[in-house]
Amino acid sequence: MAGVRRSLAGEVNRPPGQRNREHPADRRNISPKGCPVRIHLPLPQAVSALLVATSAYVALNAQVPSSSPVGAAAVSHDRLVKAHAEPASWMTTGGTLQEPRFSPLDQIGEQTVPNLKLAWFKDIDTERGQEATPVVVDGAMYVSTAWSMVKAYDVRTGAVLWEYDPDVARAKAADACCDVVNRGVAVWNGKVYLGALDGRLIALDGRSGREVWSVQTTDTAAPYTITGVPRIIKGNVIIGNGGSEYRVRGYVTAYDAETGRQVWRWWTVPGDPSRPYEQPELARAARTWRGDAYWKIGGGGTVWDGMAYDPELDTIYVGTGNGNPWNQGIRSPGGGDNLFLASIVALDPGTGRYKWHYQTTPGESWDYTATQPIMVADLVYPRGRRRVVMQAPKNGFFYVLDAKTGQLLSAEKFSPLTWATHVDMRTGRPVEVDSARYEITQRPVIVAPGALGMHNWHPMAFHPGTGLVYVPVTVNNAAYAAPKAFTLNPQGFNTAVDFASGAALYDQPGAPARGNVESYILAWDPVKGKEAWRIKNDVYGASGLLATAGNLIFSGNHKGEFSAYRATDGVRLWTAPTQARVVAAPATFMVDGQQHVAILVGARGLPDGQTRTNPLSANNSRVLVFKLGGTAMLPSAMPTTGAGAPRIRINPPLATASNEAVIAGEQAYAANCAVCHGATAIPGAGSIAPDLRYSGLLPIRNGWNPTVRDGDRAQRGMPGFGARLSQETTDAILAYVIKRANDEKAEQSAQQRP
Ligand code: HEC
Numbered sequence: 001m002a003g004v005r006r007s008l009a010g011e012v013n014r015p016p017g018q019r020n021r022e023h024p025a026d027r028r029n030i031s032p033k034g035c036p037v038r039i040h041l042p043l044p045q046a047v048s049a050l051l052v053a054t055s056a057y058v059a060l061n062a063q064v065p066s067s068s069p070v071g072a073a074a075v076s077h078d079r080l081v082k083a084h085a086e087p088a089s090w091m092t093t094g095g096t097l098q099e100p101r102f103s104p105l106d107q108i109g110e111q112t113v114p115n116l117k118l119a120w121f122k123d124i125d126t127e128r129g130q131e132a133t134p135v136v137v138d139g140a141m142y143v144s145t146a147w148s149m150v151k152a153y154d155v156r157t158g159a160v161l162w163e164y165d166p167d168v169a170r171a172k173a174a175d176a177c178c179d180v181v182n183r184g185v186a187v188w189n190g191k192v193y194l195g196a197l198d199g200r201l202i203a204l205d206g207r208s209g210r211e212v213w214s215v216q217t218t219d220t221a222a223p224y225t226i227t228g229v230p231r232i233i234k235g236n237v238i239i240g241n242g243g244s245e246y247r248v249r250g251y252v253t254a255y256d257a258e259t260g261r262q263v264w265r266w267w268t269v270p271g272d273p274s275r276p277y278e279q280p281e282l283a284r285a286a287r288t289w290r291g292d293a294y295w296k297i298g299g300g301g302t303v304w305d306g307m308a309y310d311p312e313l314d315t316i317y318v319g320t321g322n323g324n325p326w327n328q329g330i331r332s333p334g335g336g337d338n339l340f341l342a343s344i345v346a347l348d349p350g351t352g353r354y355k356w357h358y359q360t361t362p363g364e365s366w367d368y369t370a371t372q373p374i375m376v377a378d379l380v381y382p383r384g385r386r387r388v389v390m391q392a393p394k395n396g397f398f399y400v401l402d403a404k405t406g407q408l409l410s411a412e413k414f415s416p417l418t419w420a421t422h423v424d425m426r427t428g429r430p431v432e433v434d435s436a437r438y439e440i441t442q443r444p445v446i447v448a449p450g451a452l453g454m455h456n457w458h459p460m461a462f463h464p465g466t467g468l469v470y471v472p473v474t475v476n477n478a479a480y481a482a483p484k485a486f487t488l489n490p491q492g493f494n495t496a497v498d499f500a501s502g503a504a505l506y507d508q509p510g511a512p513a514r515g516n517v518e519s520y521i522l523a524w525d526p527v528k529g530k531e532a533w534r535i536k537n538d539v540y541g542a543s544g545l546l547a548t549a550g551n552l553i554f555s556g557n558h559k560g561e562f563s564a565y566r567a568t569d570g571v572r573l574w575t576a577p578t579q580a581r582v583v584a585a586p587a588t589f590m591v592d593g594q595q596h597v598a599i600l601v602g603a604r605g606l607p608d609g610q611t612r613t614n615p616l617s618a619n620n621s622r623v624l625v626f627k628l629g630g631t632a633m634l635p636s637a638m639p640t641t642g643a644g645a646p647r648i649r650i651n652p653p654l655a656t657a658s659n660e661a662v663i664a665g666e667q668a669y670a671a672n673c674a675v676c677h678g679a680t681a682i683p684g685a686g687s688i689a690p691d692l693r694y695s696g697l698l699p700i701r702n703g704w705n706p707t708v709r710d711g712d713r714a715q716r717g718m719p720g721f722g723a724r725l726s727q728e729t730t731d732a733i734l735a736y737v738i739k740r741a742n743d744e745k746a747e748q749s750a751q752q753r754p
Contacts, residue, residue, distance in 0.1 A: 070139035070154055071161055073187040073206030077234050080188075081311045088590035093133040093184035093229045094459070095546075095587075097309040098376035101461035102547045103588045107595035109550030112628055113564045113574040119596060119630035120158035123614045124151070124621035127690050129583060130602040131227070132184040133459065133544065134623065136589040140206065143600055143623055144182040147696075148196040148226075151623075152209060155591050158625065162209030166196040170651065173197075173696040174491070174703055175223035177245045179604070180696060183305065183457065183584075188232040188257050195226035195239050201255060203237075213260040217241065222248050222298075228305045233316055233349035236263050240303025244324040244369075245493045250301035252318050254352060264352030268301035268320045268340045269294070281354045285339035290332045297331070297494060300324030301341045305457045306374040306391065309349065310403050316349040317389050317403075319371040326451075327496035328365040329439030330486050337362040342370045344391055344399070346406060356406035361395050362429060365439055366419060366480060367451035367495070368395040373459050376403055379527050380467065390526055392460060392471045394453025397423060397430070400526050412529035414522060415454035415473050419447050438480045444502030446512060450478025456542060459585040463547035463567050468523045468532055470553050470567075472542035475517040479505050491702065515715075516540045521555060523570060535570045539607070544585020546597070554597060556582020560607030562599055562624065579613055579634055580606065580620035591627070598625045605717050606688055612638050618683055618690035638684075653699040655742045657735030665736030668729045672721060681740040689718065693741035704734055 068074050075091060083089065083096040087105045095101050108116055124130060128146035135142045140161055141153045148168050152161040173180050176197060186193045191212055192204045199218030204211060217239060218224035223246035231238045236254040244250065250268035255261065267278050270286040272295050277283050289299075306319035320343045323331050332338050339357070342364045346355040361368040370393040379388050379400070387403040396417030400410040411423035411430075420430040434440075436447045448454075452474065460471040479502025486496045506514045519540045523532040541558035547567055548554070556562045556578055563575040581603040588597045602621025606612065613635045614620045624634075657665075669681065676689040683691050697703035706712040708730050711720020721730060 068138040069207065071152060071207035072138040073140070073190050073192060074138055075187045075189065080232070087588075089138075090134065090136040090587035090589045092186060092231075093135060093585075093587075094308065094373070094375070097231075097233070097311060099308040099373065100375050100377055100464070100547075101459055101545060101585060102463055102549075104549045105588055105590065105595045106548065106550040108548065108564075108588075108597065108628060109552065110566060110573060113550070113552060115628045116564065116574055116576070116597070116626050117628070117630035118576065118632040118634065119625045119627040120632050121625065121634060122151070122153060122158050122160070122623045123616045124600070124602060124623065125616040126621060127602070127618040127694065128696075129179045129181045129604060130600045130621050131181040131457070131584050132600055133585045134587045134598045134600065135185055135187055136587060136598070137187055138206075141598065141623075142185050142187065142192050144185050144194060145600070145621070146180050146182065148180075148182045148194060150185060150192065150194055150204065150209070152192070152206075153623070155589070155596070155625075158623075161207075164194075164204055164209045164211075166194070166198075166200060166202060168197045170696045171699055172225070174700050175243065175246060176225045176227070177242065177493070178227075181227050183227060184229040186230045186232045186237070188235075188237070191257070193230040193232065193237050193257070195228060195230050195241075197225050197227065199224050199226055199241060201226075201230065201237060201239050201260070203257070203260065215255060215260040215262075217253055217255075224248050228303075231307050231309065231316065232257055233309050236349060238307065238316060238349065240305075240307075240318070242302045242304035242321070244298075244300035244302045244304075244321045245326075245367075245495060247298045247324060247488070247490070247494055248300070248302060249295070249298040250303055250321060252303040252347075254349070266318075266345075266347055266352045266354070268303060268343075268345070269299035269338070271295050271299075279354065288337040288339045290334040290336050293333070294323075294331050294338075297488065298324045299331070299338075299341075303371065304369075305371040308374040308376050308389070310376045310387070312387065313404055314349065315346050315355060315403070317374045317376070318345045318347060319343075319369070319374055319391065319393070320345060321369040321371050322367045323364055325486070325494045325496035326365060326367050327439050327482060327486070328363050329482060330496040332363070335363055338364070342368055342393070342395070344370055344374060344389060344401065344406075358399070358401055358406050358408060358428070360391075360393050360397065360399060364395075365437065366447055368453065369393065370395075372453070372455055372457060375460070375462055375469075377462050377464070381527055388526075390462070390469060392455045392469070392524070394449060394456065395419070395430075396449055396454040398469075398471075398524055398526065398529070400529075410526065410529040414471060414524055414531070415449070415475055417448050417454060418477070439482045442482055444479055444481035444498075444505060446477050446479050446502065446505050448475070448477035448512070450476045450515070452476055458542040458583060459544040461545040461547040461553060461585075463553070465549065465551065466523075466567050467525065467527060468567070469526050470545045470547060471522045471524055472519070472545060472555070473522045473534075474519045474540070474542045476515055477512055477517065478515070479503055521545065521553070521565070521570070533570050535565060535572070541581065541583070543582045546586040546588060548588060554586045554588075554599075556584070556586075556599055556601060558582070558603075558607065560610050562586075562601070562626075576626065577634065578620075578624060579610055580622065594627050596625055596627045598623060604713075612683060612687060614638075618687070650694060650741055650745045650748055652693065652738055652741030652745055655735070655739045657732075657738070661732045661735045662739045664729070665732035665734070665739075668725065669733050669736050672725065673733065676717075681737055692737045693744050695737070698734070698738055698741060705730070708733070
């Protein structure tokens with residue numbers, strides 16, 4: 001498979017994984033330009049004092065370092081620790097190592113933001129979810145996309161410096177619970193670091209995109225995936241993984257950034273008790289588990305997203321995931337806290353030594369991960385300033401912990417959750433609602449939130465000026481029920497939850513609205529532990545956030561807009577069309593004295609009423625970059641395709657079906673699918689649905705059936721056809737689409753020839 005893709009790219013002679021394009025003409029020195037950044041904030045005095053005290057705003061250097069060539073990625077620990085004082089760059093996906101997603105830049109502010117316009121944009125050649133925050137340093141912007149690809153752009157022009165595709169086997173999509181996404185890269189000492197979906201950690205040369213080293217961080221026989229961002233602390237690349245719906249045991253690992261050699265690994269849950277525990281605290285953790293199903297299935301607790309680092313305390317905070325299976329009655333019959341599931345864990349980044357932990361949901365049974373974004377901040381309490389760690393995990397409580405000791409300072413409901421009444425501040429434990437434990441009562445129950453959580457991976461932002469944390473909240477619920485029997489599914493999900501038998505509960509009087517109820521941007525006061533205000537979304541869904549000293553917060557939405565709101569009261573001051581759904585978070589930086597804001601757009605399907613305008617991506621995936629007075633324009637319709645038009649390399653499975661099946665499939669396709677996916681399986685200008693020829697589901701019947709027959713994506717506008725079409729007919733449609741994909745492949749190969 002990989003060979004075909006490489007030969008299609010015309011780069012047969014390159015070693016594996018090095019299919020990249022260099023544009024030497026775009027490499028040049030950026031001349032230094034004086035661009036002093038004004039920092040004046042309408043801040044309360046106490047907060048201004050705090051900012052000075054924490055040196056957050058001192059020694060601002062908003063110039064692009066003059067000595068670094070474009071793509072130098074000359075990032076050191078010192079530079080990372082002082083990233084807040086160099087706001088010309090956006091050096092980590094979270095902005096700084098503390099990950100507040102706040103920028104001290106204010107050229108784009110309340111007064112000027114109405115003049116914010118598109119500076120440049122670049123089409124992205126995948127049509128799955130785009131979740132990455134751009135990283136910008138030394139004149140280059142690095143973005144990862146679906147399928148773990150990396151793009152490097154010249155920040156001034158948007159010219160492509162290089163592109164890298166790790167050639168993740170498309171069948172790996174079957175192990176990814178939540179799409180083949182990637183949330184961003186890290187940069188360090190001339191290199192760009194990527195966690196690939198198939199579990200590889202890859203170091204790329206910042207200027208050429210060539211692979212420097214690559215290590216397999218997971219057992220390739222197990223359904224581990226990586227979608228999260230590597231963090232680089234003092235020369236160690238720290239990376240977790242996902243897969244807790246399947247059958248894996250969670251851990252986080254540090255590798256030497258120069259060599260890829262493993263430095264330490266910290267396991268989140270105990271393994272086989274007949275073998276020695278890898279870390280001392282696992283012996284203690286094992287006493288909180290029952291039975292032996294957990295270590296045989298894996299236990300879960302994967303570290304798939306949130307982490308943050310405090311340079312003052314030299315501590316990395318890591319969020320751990322849900323239990324595997326979800327249902328605690330199967331995973332750990334008889335209960336127990338099941339450490340260290342659903343916890344924030346403080347570790348020494350040099351050694352991986354455990355410092356403390358706080359478990360948000362002891363004995364979790366609803367997929368309540370605590371992998372959501374974590375941030376380190378200084379909060380100003382009436383009694384003085386405190387260094388804290390904050391998280392708003394899936395379970396619906398907003399936690400504030402002392403960064404040094406892990407002491408719980410606040411745990412308040414930020415959303416209408418129903419599984420617990422409150423957190424007991426004396427014990428630090430939630431006080432559960434008994435009926436929520438479906439595995440104990442053996443009765444189906446509607447619980448809020450459902451598995452996607454009141455807040456998921458979508459980044460929140462902290463504004464030290466307003467003192468508020470802005471959280472993308474998704475209010476939802478689900479009916480949980482214990483299954484009649486549980487048998488391990490070696491291929492797919494192992495939740496041990498029966499989602500069907502509780503469905504009837506929604507028909508009862510007084511039942512809540514089913515599923516996804518509403519979504520909004522919540523402004524949360526972490527000192528008072530309560531809501532300040534909220535901005536309701538017209539279309540349900542979460543999108544990542546950015547806060548700036550211009551008294552602004554930036555966020556996309558699922559209606560197809562990118563907007564700026566006043567940070568103090570949420571009034572919308574500016575909006576621009578994105579032509580795509582937005583889930584990722586923005587970044588901001590300076591180019592030649594001008595502040596820019598960048599956002600990656602594109603997620604499942606298109607916003608209502610939006611047509612396709614990107615020849616490379618059915619969901620209009622793009623990088624959009626804005627500045628004051630920009631003059632670029634998004635296309636209003638699909639640009640004409642044809643010879644020379646850019647295309648994604650296609651990689652279909654072999655066409656093995658009979659002619660009869662393909663012909664039957666062609667007819668059934670025309671009658672049932674063409675209306676949305678385009679005639680002859682080629683989406684046209686008015687097509688609302690993705691190009692099926694490029695679907696990652698083609699090689700996997702297990703993937704095709706849930707979408708096409710069972711209606712798994714009905715909510716996203718893809719109806720299930722199980723009741724209307726026979727298995728034979730949908731198999732025939734699959735055969736036809738595979739045939740059409742192979743036609744496309746032949747055409748691409750023909751164009752590739754000189
Ligand atoms: C009413 C419009 C509509 C019709 C009719 C329709 N689809 Fe879809 N389909 C969609 C949309 C929208 C999506 C994107 C869903 C998402 O965002 O996950 C989709 C996605 C898919 C996907 C997933 C592609 C991927 O790789 O993510 C498959 C497979 C698919 N459709 C197959 C079919 C087949 C086969 C038929 C005909 C039997 C069909 N669809 C008919 C709207 C439609």
